[in-house]
Amino acid sequence: MGIIKRLGLNFTWLKRIFKKKRARIGIYGPPNAGKTTLANRILRDWTGDAMGSVSNVPHETRRARRREGVTINSNGSAVTLDIIDTPGLATKIDFHDFMAFGMNEEESKRRAKEATEGVIEAVKWLDELDGIILVMDATEDPYTQVNVTVIGNMEARKLPLLIAANKIDLPNSSPARIHSAFPQHPLVPISALEGQNIDLLYREIAEHFG
């Protein structure tokens, strides 16, 4: 090592070639699909920490949050990821919708403004990722434009995508409906809130993003 140093050879270019880049994975989906609940579940399980607050008011997450170096062990293999919890994607934001949750007009308008900025940030992050966990609410119609747009983006870039069909703890959930809508992508039915099938999700994460 001393000789190498003395000769001024540090081989960083060699390390760069052989060192596997840590995958940067975005958690995407429409507002209220359970993205931050899932991000919190993953971080609590593997780092003991949390990503952010959750709420039943849409657009609770209005800034992308990033956690680096989260190591997930599953089925004897380990994968280390940078995880980005993104604001819910939408094509419309009406401040009146927030007033229905008891917010006053000023507060609702501020939240709407922040939500529009959050959507822009989420769209911009799409260019920076190596893969996506697309969280869908399994109680809702899967053919939303948000789902179609995110899936189209990943398919155009040939990047891996894993669908988390969330909220299977609710009686009217139907992961099968999501699977029939997007059969070309792997899907794991989960409840991020209750932790159902979360080990199965970790196995799929290790397999697809490792």
Next chain:
Amino acid sequence: MKGIQLDLISEDKLDGMTSMEKVRLILDEVRNGKILVLEKGLTPSEQNKLIELTMTEIAPDDFSGIEIESYPVKQNDNFLNKLFGKNTLKTRLTVIGPAAQLKTIKKDRDLISALVSTP
């Protein structure tokens, strides 16, 4: 006659426009209260641009955004495209309108059902 203007834009017209021209045209027309039907939809990156620009134009009591519905993209089976590694995704028919006037009732792989209301 009072009503809502519906513009059907051909694939040929869309092919002759840049991404930014398409996005600007869509937003301008939708903000004027028109419903647009694009024979050939937008590429995923054009959809991203449209969402971004829409977000910048949302204003309380003026414009709350757009309703956009399209079928999922299809794989283009053209052998030569595949051979030369060209993008093999084929975009499909898309309906876009003001969020305040166009509401999707039902959508699946082969049907988009929407309700249009006057402002």
